Amino acid sequence: MNPELNQDLSLFHLIIHASLPVQLVMLLLLGASLLSWWFIFIKLFTLKRALRETDRFEREFWAGGDINVMYKRVSGQRETAGEMERIFAAGFSEFMKLRQQAGLSLNVIIDGTRRAMRATYQRELDNLESHLSFLATVGSVSPYVGLFGTVWGIMIAFLGLSSVAQATLAQVAPGIAEALIATAMGLFAAIPAVVGYNRYTHDIDRLSNRMESFMEEFSNILQRQTSKAA
Amino acid sequence: MNPPADTPFLARPAAPRLAAAAMALGVHAAFVLLLVFGVSWQTREAAPVMVDVWTSLPPSVAVKPPASTPPPPAPRPKPEPVRPLPPEPVVKTPPPPKAPDIALEQKKIEAERLKKQQVAEEKARAEAAKSAQQKQLAEQKKREQQRQVEEDEQVRRMADAEAAQAAQQASQAEARAAASRREAAVASVVGQFRDQISAKVRGNTRLPDNLVGNPEVRCLVRLLPTGEVQSVRVTRSSGNAAYDDAVVRAIEKSSPFPLPEDRDARAQFVPELSFVHRPKP
Numbered sequence: 314m315n316p317e318l319n320q321d322l323s324l325f326h327l328i329i330h331a332s333l334p335v336q337l338v339m340l341l342l343l344g345a346s347l348l349s350w351w352f353i354f355i356k357l358f359t360l361k362r363a364l365r366e367t368d369r370f371e372r373e374f375w376a377g378g379d380i381n382v383m384y385k386r387v388s389g390q391r392e393t394a395g396e397m398e399r400i401f402a403a404g405f406s407e408f409m410k411l412r413q414q415a416g417l418s419l420n421v422i423i424d425g426t427r428r429a430m431r432a433t434y435q436r437e438l439d440n441l442e443s444h445l446s447f448l449a450t451v452g453s454v455s456p457y458v459g460l461f462g463t464v465w466g467i468m469i470a471f472l473g474l475s476s477v478a479q480a481t482l483a484q485v486a487p488g489i490a491e492a493l494i495a496t497a498m499g500l501f502a503a504i505p506a507v508v509g510y511n512r513y514t515h516d517i518d519r520l521s522n523r524m525e526s527f528m529e530e531f532s533n534i535l536q537r538q539t540s541k542a543a
Numbered sequence: 544m545n546p547p548a549d550t551p552f553l554a555r556p557a558a559p560r561l562a563a564a565a566m567a568l569g570v571h572a573a574f575v576l577l578l579v580f581g582v583s584w585q586t587r588e589a590a591p592v593m594v595d596v597w598t599s600l601p602p603s604v605a606v607k608p609p610a611s612t613p614p615p616p617a618p619r620p621k622p623e624p625v626r627p628l629p630p631e632p633v634v635k636t637p638p639p640p641k642a643p644d645i646a647l648e649q650k651k652i653e654a655e656r657l658k659k660q661q662v663a664e665e666k667a668r669a670e671a672a673k674s675a676q677q678k679q680l681a682e683q684k685k686r687e688q689q690r691q692v693e694e695d696e697q698v699r700r701m702a703d704a705e706a707a708q709a710a711q712q713a714s715q716a717e718a719r720a721a722a723s724r725r726e727a728a729v730a731s732v733v734g735q736f737r738d739q740i741s742a743k744v745r746g747n748t749r750l751p752d753n754l755v756g757n758p759e760v761r762c763l764v765r766l767l768p769t770g771e772v773q774s775v776r777v778t779r780s781s782g783n784a785a786y787d788d789a790v791v792r793a794i795e796k797s798s799p800f801p802l803p804e805d806r807d808a809r810a811q812f813v814p815e816l817s818f819v820h821r822p823k824p
Contacts, residue, residue, distance in 0.1 A: 323579075324575075324578055324579060343571075346571065347567055347568070347571060350566070350567035350570050350571070351560075351563050351564050351567040352563075353563075353567070354562070354563030354564075354566045354567055355558045355559070355560060355563040357563075358558060358559050358562070358563065359558050362556070391552045391554060392552075392554040392555065392556060393556050394552060399552045402552065403552070433552075440555065501574065
């Protein structure tokens with residue numbers, strides 16, 4: 314029987330016998346896929362934690378406790394504090410320092426406090442958004458990379474076909490199959506990355522809205538207390 | 544320079560990187576396993592099959608004449624040992640006792656001698672004839688035996704042929720019986736589905752107000768293999784155009800028709816179905 318008809322088309326066989334550029338593309342895509350899944354899980358845990366901490370802090374803050382006590386607790390656990398707690402601590406410490414300096418107007422004090430809070434907010438947001446650009450890149454580029462591998466593989470398959478007298482489908486079938494694996498891998502890397510990117514961007518947007526609202530509300534509270542005291 | 548007291552919170556809780564890496568690897572391993580075991584990557588070519596086309600069933604093996612074993616050689620009768628002919632009796636001619644002076648006596652002796660010789664010759668001839676007869680008899684017996692064997696063989700061959708024919712007839716009868724059973728089953732399925740289709744169409748028919756009696760409409764329905772109605776044509780009108788239209792609409796509305804799975808039964812419906820409809824069953 315014709316040996317080409319009976320070729321073993323197992324997955325590993327196809328990958329091992331692919332041409333070098335296709336193999337490189339596959340390796341690249343495998344790496345991208347692994348990394349993007351890694352980031353997806355890291356972000357999943359980080360965002361879950363951020364959401365939990367934010368919920369907890371908002372409940373505590375609006376429960377009407379003493380702000381000074383809260384500030385002491387937060388600055389005692391600098392490393393494990395949640396995002397909103399950090400913004401609160403940064404704003405409140407700046408506010409205290411500015412208030413101790415004599416001769417500063419209320420506007421200056423509140424502006425300084427807001428700047429401090431905004432700086433922390435930016436830093437936190439940056440931390441939350443880290444690696445998201447990687448997911449976006451994988452999501453948009455890896456299908457093209459896979460497609461490149463496929464086109465290359467099919468090209469090789471058809472070049473091989475040109476040197477035989479009688480062209481049959483069996484001579485190109487393995488080449489096309491191995492080439493298509495590259496596209497499959499590209500899609501496999503891209504789909505979760507895109508889903509993860511969209512999902513996390515949305516989650517981070519909502520978190521950042523909550524933080525901005527908190528910043529505004531907290532500055533209002535500080536302004537009210539200062540004008541009352543003055 | 545020492546950092547100022549109000550250093551922002553830069554240290555963060557460490558993200559669970561190892562757990563995330565393990566989970567990412569797990570996802571990939573699961574996917575690879577799914578590919579390896581879930582997708583049949585092997586394409587096995589079916590071995591070529593050689594098919595003999597028979598117009599009728601071949602006789603079963605059991606009644607096949609045993610061509611391989613030659614018939615037992617006819618018991619050849621042992622050739623009878625050729626009996627040695629008895630030696631010719633040597634007739635001693637007694638010497639003339641006396642001087643042949645008496646011619647008469649000599650003549651007499653001579654006659655006697657001749658007679659004796661004749662007798663002996665006769666005897667020998669008889670003996671030879673007897674032996675020849677015996678030989679012939681043995682030969683005849685042998686021939687008889689051979690014929691017997693041949694006859695037996697013929698009888699047996701005839702019996703074999705008869706048995707083969709009987710088996711063939713039996714198998715044909717069985718095939719006929721199976722075919723008739725199948726026809727009956729197909730007919731019952733066809734009837735069942737005809738009833739189902741009628742019921743469905745009837746359920747979708749909106750009878751016009753001016754309908755009188757139980758008029759019959761005959762339609763030719765072209766069906767797709769999926770049971771979908773391709774076209775409807777009224778082949779015999781009921782005389783009431785409104786009713787005809789209502790039936791055609793009902794048939795179109797009843798698409799797809801329920802169709803039997805069975806191929807033969809399905810052939811009664813696809814591609815054309817002659818459909819008779821009455822407003823009441």
